[in-house]
Amino acid sequence: MIKFFKNLFKKSKSNKAENSIEEINNLEGKKIIEAVTVMLLRASSIDGCKDEKEIILIKELLSEQFGLSNDEIELLVLDCSKKEQESTDLYKWSKIINDNYSKEKKNIVFSMMCEIINADGVVDPFESNFIRRLSSLLYISDKDAGIIKKKILKVKEV
Numbered sequence: 001m002i003k004f005f006k007n008l009f010k011k012s013k014s015n016k017a018e019n020s021i022e023e024i025n026n027l028e029g030k031k032i033i034e035a036v037t038v039m040l041l042r043a044s045s046i047d048g049c050k051d052e053k054e055i056i057l058i059k060e061l062l063s064e065q066f067g068l069s070n071d072e073i074e075l076l077v078l079d080c081s082k083k084e085q086e087s088t089d090l091y092k093w094s095k096i097i098n099d100n101y102s103k104e105k106k107n108i109v110f111s112m113m114c115e116i117i118n119a120d121g122v123v124d125p126f127e128s129n130f131i132r133r134l135s136s137l138l139y140i141s142d143k144d145a146g147i148i149k150k151k152i153l154k155v156k157e158v
Helices: 002-045 052-066 070-086 091-100 103-117 125-137 142-157
Strands: none
Touching (some): 002 052, 002 070, 002 091, 002 103, 002 125, 052 070, 052 103, 091 103, 091 125, 103 125, 103 142, 125 142
16 A cells, blocks of 8 residues: 555656646757747848748748647737847747757858848848848858859749
């Protein structure tokens, strides 16, 4: 009988530990998605004109990349828009991405940023500078950044 209760309490403690790990993982996942969204919103507004076409593309990219519902995306974009406007630098957001993403995933994020920059078909000097800074902040080599940018530009031309 005593063994039964000991085992019962052990299981209860281990379930709590598993639940708290899941909560931490969900919290980390939320932070990553938030960081990517803020960066995407910054990419859309860096030229001084946050276009509706860019916002629609951001929502599509978030849906494709993270499998979020339309309601989740709407809330996320609304919340992150405020954070993007209040944020003065990109380092905070890029650090979250760097701490949690592999090189391949960071290349995907960079690719998403390039798609937003190229959404209107024109890359102005502010956008070009943003992409250079972003590739540096995400530790993406110039070679890889160039390949990704060319790939996005070719897709837009077709």
